[in-house]
Amino acid sequence: MPARAENQPRPFLTSIQEASQFSELSGTVAYGRLAAFRQVIFVVDREKSSLFFVNTKLFRSHLDFLKRSRLFYGGTRSLTEGLSNPDRRFLFGVLMQRSTDQYSLEFIEDDPVTPELIEEVFRRVRASFFEPVFFRPRSVAQARSLYGREIKLLPEETTPDEEVEAETLVPGIAVGKLRVVRRGEDLGLGPEDVAYLDWGPDFVPNVAGMILGIRTSPLKHIVLLASSLGIPVLYLRSDEPIARLEGIEALLDVRLDGYSLRPATGDEKTKYSRKKRPRLLRPDADLEFGELTDLSKQRAVDAVRFGAKSANLGELAHARTKELRVPKGFTVPFRYFAEFLFENGLAYEVDEILKDESVQTDSKIRSARLAEVRKKIEDGKLNHALEELLKSKLKGYKGMGVFVRSSTNAEDLPGFTGAGIYTTVPNAIGEEAISFGIRKVWASVYNEGAFEAREAFGIAHDAVFMAVLVQQAMPARSAGVALTSNPRDPSEKNVVFIAAKRGLGTRVVRGDAIPEHILYRGDSDRVERLNPSRDEQMDALSGKGGIKSVAVVEEGNILNESMARQLGRTCLKIQQIFGGLPQDVEWLVADGKLYIVQSRPYVLKQK
Template sequence: MKNQKNACPTSVARSRNNSVTALCLVAAATLAAIPATAIAQLARKPSYYQQQNQPQPEGPAAQLVPRPSVPSSLPVLRGQGDFDQMARVYDAGTPMQLAHVLFAIDRQARPARMYYIDTPRYQLHVRFLRDTRLVPSTAKREIDRNYLVPDRRFLFGTLSWQQNIGTFTYEFWEGDRLTAALLRQADEQVKASFFAPVKFKTNSTLHERVAKEAGIDSVSQEALIREQPFLPMNLGTATGRVRIVDDESGINALLPDDIAVLRQVPISLPPVAGVLTERPSTALSHVNLLAKGWGIPNAYVRDAATVLKAHAGQWVALKVAASGYQVRLLTPEEIAALPPRAVRTASTGATPGSARAIKPDLRETRLLPLASLRARNNAQCGTKAANLGAMLAAHIPGTSVPDGFCVPFAHYDRFMRANGLAERIARMQQQPGFSSDPKIRQKALAQLRDEIVQWPVDAATAAAWRAAWQSQLGGGGVFVRSSSNSEDLPGFSGAGLYTTVPNVKTGDALEVAVKKVWASVFNPEAWEARSAAGFGAESVLMGVFVQTAIDSTNAGVMITRDPFDAGHPHVTYISAKRGIGIRVVEGQRVAEQVMYSSWSKAIQVLSRSAEETSLQLDKEGGVKEVPVEAGRNVLTDELVVRLANVGAAVKRTFNAVDQDIEWATVGDRIVLLQARPYVERRR
């Protein structure tokens, strides 16, 4: 029923209580499922209008389900038997089942009449209306009015059993332009004709406001999402050994063939075969972006460590699907047939040799100002810096890009050659255990980073940096950011791998900050991710972008399509927090998350930020944590729409390729801080 969009109930994940067997562990009490029409993270009813643009079934597939013993509709559901008779059930016969009944309220009848529809037979409101001759020849435009105008004849809704909160809810399509008067009428009709207590479920910020205005008790999709025991972040399958990680120290011991079960959401992660986390995060946390780039399964599972404790160290097959997750123990025969680790490691992300760093142009030694940069300058400065220049040149209305300049690859190359980096890397890689033991690698890489920061910079080069900082940027605070030739690529995002030094305020600190960014080429997570993706250590060079620091009011990231369902290109996903946006992508604290559809014009809230502090610039340099008003929404509807429009403009700037965009606000102005291709693989 993938194309029966307005028949679908809320897409909330449901808990399961499966038993554990020797060969197939199906996440007892934490497994959840949703229909194929949507993703559990969204807790939303798929769009009626999306269905209208999809191919419709013809011939036998288009026929209504024959149910001669069931009436086409009932005016009242007097008990569970009536509900069951009229309901369509998702995942019937399993602990995941979700039953729903479509209803239509004819406001033109006197008195208004309720129709609880035989949902398996009709599946769409419009089919019921036409088959029962209520509107035998009404044009689609007239049917659509019943979602969009106050003087409509019909109210079309869905009534469902919400297992996670143990109650019935009724709801309307997220794009329905409800009014308080319409909602009051619907609430009265539903409660007068249904046998059990029922709550209104809001599917958009408009619905939330209307419910408040009407004085109708409601449950939000945000509240339903909080009760979900499972959130699929990246779908896929993998084979690996279960490793339960209790704290940050265990992250560094992970191997590429591990299924990592994380008690906390880490800031970074080495390549692994799959990820299950005990804490929910956002679609744009570094861990989730890495998982998408590597094409590995990734999900939030409540109490994952407890559920999988008995299988720590065992070889399993993991599957993360929209309908839930499955962990199956491998048989001895399957374990014996596993390929060597080198081959398994190659399966994480791109095949070795397929990933290509940008070939650097080392002839350019000038410090290039932002205004001169275009996409073609990625060979001198990296894609991050080049894309900032392209966005500035696009003159997107209502936006700005903080000024800055690029320290080109040539400066990194000259510095490293002068200090014998190639020989140093060769000796490091020859150390016993370096290639096989991640702890030995991490220790060696940390030593190399420390040495790089201590190596002296040519006096003339350092003086040029200071001069550009003073003359172009006024000697104010700057963010010193990575812009390597191995990040922001179409097939490899490199999100979260390299270092940003915030709010640098002196010339001496600028010199150290540039060296710290250079040294971050050898961050352990960067080394492991590049190795898995096929980048040779000698092919990676680091450009640096020195950019004016802004003390943002809000900040966040957005994706110019639905990250949970590639079939929703009209959706923009936005994640936001107050203050400077460093924490938005760390993933350790859940950000405010919304989805905006340019199709339905609806704004759907996935989570609201409950933080009591934010990061702001410190006048002494760096950042500081300051208290903020708790409970206040970060994103207004007006800002969400503006951001979505800006995202669409950025996407057009980069040849209609979907973008992962870092943004901030300063007062009423939207500031663009980064744009990279949105990378997603599925194994």
Template sequence: MHRRFHALVLALTPCLAFAQLAEKPSALVARRQGKVVAASSTADKKTPSLQAIRDRRQFDTIARTYNPGTPREITHTLFIVDRMNGNRVHYLNTNRYTLHEDYVRQQYLASALDHKTLASYYSAPNRRFIFGTIGWHAELKRWVYEFWEGDKLTPELLNTARQAVSSSFFAPAVFKANSAQQEAVGSTAGVETITETQILGQRSYLPLNNGSVTGRVRLVADVESDSEDDIEPYDIVVLREVPLAIPPVAGVITERPSTVLSHVNVLAKGWGIPNAYVKDAFSIFQPYDRQWVRLQVSAEGYTVQPAAKPAVPPTKARTGVVRAPHLQVTELQPLSRMRHAASAWCGSKGATLGEVEFQRKGGHLTGTAEVPDGFCVPFAHYAKFMQRDDVRARIHAALATEGFERSRVVRRKALDALRHDLSEMPADEADAAGWIAAWKTQLHGVGVFVRSSSNSEDLPNWSGAGLFSTVPNVTRDADLIKAVQTVWASVFNFEAFEARRHAGIADEQVFMGVFVQRAIDSATSGVMITRDPFDITHRNAVYVSAKRGIGIKVVEGRRIAEQSMFDARSGAVRRLSRSAEDSALQLDANGGVVETAIGAGQDVLSDTAVRSLAKVGQQLKAIFRGVEQDIEWAIDKQGRIVVLQSRPYIERKAL
């Protein structure tokens, strides 16, 4: 049995996603997550506090351990600096007091401790008390002192705490910033600071979707390579790179980290399969290549255990149920006339954007610019195209290719050729003339994005994210016609075809609408989720992933985006990673997009921008009846937030 990190007991039940982030030890968070915070064997339950700690033995008598028995355990205690009494330090016995306020009340340090006064101890620059935590971080192998992420520290307060701790604690300790604001304070104060970004960046394991599965390990250097044998739905694929898309599989292990909202990770969430980043995965999993194993992924680590090859390969329940299309609507549908019901003839993407703009005009969505104008080419146009004899014959020929059913490589090549031919076929002259007329009259002939909006996207228990094509910044008549047919042809994208088969959705059930939308030259763009994707118990949080330029590269996931988490309770913005991008996409005046060089490692969004995005996200969640949302957004060159898509955040439970 192969183990990494904490040894696990294999189970068939799903695991909740906790402890992926480098959070501060917190009794409240532990209680929320149902975690155990363990006392040491030498715990002293009588002493209220210590004024100084001389050695580790003495520390252990008043400390407790957060995440016990894991690689990220933190043995810690709370401390209070009393600025009214010469910066006197109280190291609290956490076996008696789990919260700073409990100690202040029970030791009568303050005559009154109402909500307003308590809040001031986390916000006022002239506060009497500084509340902190100090502990041994097994992951860092260092002593660390830190503060609640919502604590509005100042450089003066930080230096006061640093000096008080250094003069009363037996070992050197480093300051850990738990918010972007605290990072700035540490820099201004000239205090050695470690950040959550640094901690997460050095980890060799990140769980992206927890769960367990029995399957065959397949080491795959390049998913799209013709040299690879067929990848089967029961395979656990180990990947060197994060691909743009992937056919249905039983589990995913990647050798390079990626953001949780890359297409591959969103698909894995939707399929409910174990998914993790493991450093040096190829060498670690090499002994298991083409062997059957039981894989379990959890917050604490992963296990790989040899398993017997089943007599019949396992299959998963088919989950895809598509909406029946409404083909009676043949007129192009402008955004201004589209509401939620239009999904029946235009697909969910265009219909949802119409609903978003309607709600914005009605005052229910504030803090955003108007949704970029556009129009929908309804399902009826696609249906007419697909019913043509030449189109049907070409599709039949592709599906009848020798070896199509047996070989993934043959299928990919046949589908590539099919898409090319479909996009090049002559369009219906009347329909094409209508598209061009709407583009020139309604959108004034400006550059447009030609986007998929099918009846097989954003379904309950089925996301379909990233399976179909978008053609960016179309600027010519002929290119618009070809772009519409390219989006239609993307019904036969290899990954879409494979996912559809796996879900039990017939080709004939899929109808493709096309949303033609005015292009915006984004300064920054990205995706956000109206919940914490790492911890389902963390309410009122918004996760934001961002990069500079047009957002195509954000969802591809080939490079790490800037990742932030906003917490409504604390008001804090936590920076989880900085963008690794060294280039950005911008609109090309001649059509399409152009890649430009940028400086890597710089902040993409300010804290204010993250908070503004989070507010928009929570409004969209309310508009769509409290359903968690997966939102594509942009910020234009004028600094305005633009909503480009909002869909339900799909997350199936992994087994």
């Protein structure tokens, strides 16, 4: 133990032998409105065979303790990247006091900790702690890895109500064969299936209903997209109800106040059966217009040239209000995507693939053929005219990183958002990287998730054209998503539901851990904090291009009261600009200023 003054608080203890020592080190953590527990974070240094119970009042996080205690001398990046290595030096956890004499040992939700590491930590902590300790998994993967092992789990009845057994993400009713797909397995799902997935997928499969085994934000892209497709989505902490019904026709009824999952009756199979719709919708696209156009010169009606994502941002940029800022950018219109496919000999090849019946019916063949198309597009060559136009336009972005973003004619349509199905290339630096980024975004028209979503909604694949938005990369201090609706109570009016994380917004839309959730009430100009962020990582711009994941070193609220109010008011203003329709808004804060980087209609389709 380091030397200290008599009244100076101890930075850590190597064992806790009585309740007063736990109180000396512990801080309070709130779990919503229903529970508040005292906790002590701990660090296991496997290299030195040491265990540190950290004074949680003095140190904001495990990383803060390691850096300030000089236990680790390398960079933060090298430390955090090593956390997924089973041979890592440091193990991070928390001891939570559940009742007077009951304590739980926990890891963060997305820690890929192995059963062997859990047992190692459990033995060390139990030998150095004065009360019995239970292990409490924070993810399905952590719980499943312990099957058959001698570790005492926290009794279910002591789990805080805020960490619910089930959560409604998209309400609705679905009937289909209950199919279980584990991480890494071939999906092979269809519109007559109700799917249980024990992970958070990157896209919405074409299914009747979906049950997730990992908790995620209601603002994750796949949840928003499922909502627009009318696919009910439920989070279930336990897969026990699934095992009883696997392989049979089941009814999934997801409600705002609960859910039911049971065998379907004959009448219900007829009433709720979800058949694949014919591909009838062929969205308009202007393939003649060829000017690379600044956002400030675009309006919403230009969606036929640039796609709704870009054109809607242009509408906001045109507004030029004090608190409605849009990072500068320009758009490569649809014309050049069509020219590229033709000039590289891909237009006919794509057409033949789309006509291939096996691509429609066999998920493995479909996945392989679409991957071939994407690779050929990424390896293709831009024509000389576009290269010269880009070179001229990029003079205004010299030394800047840019986000290369998708904007198609087949998203943000009435009843269909297309959220998250196409690719964004973040922080591309230099002409070569931006040129590749454009090809990468074009190729994402044939992403598997995009194909599945269009199949589900009934959009003709050969009628999809991709424009590319090139937009200044902003060094976001915080970012996220906001809805001008409350997904947990759609009847509420004049409200904004906000999801926020530190750094770039990529971890919010991917659904990596739970973000800070805030509800802004426009009628009273009031901010309600629903829950803090649980993410110990953040995405940031890399100086060499792309993004990097770094440790969060700040504690406390991500958005202060003033910025949360400004964001809420701005989102309600955006809703007015777009005719009062509820909006799904992506935002960021950089250098103390609020920026809007996307606004699309928020579609809630209940079945």
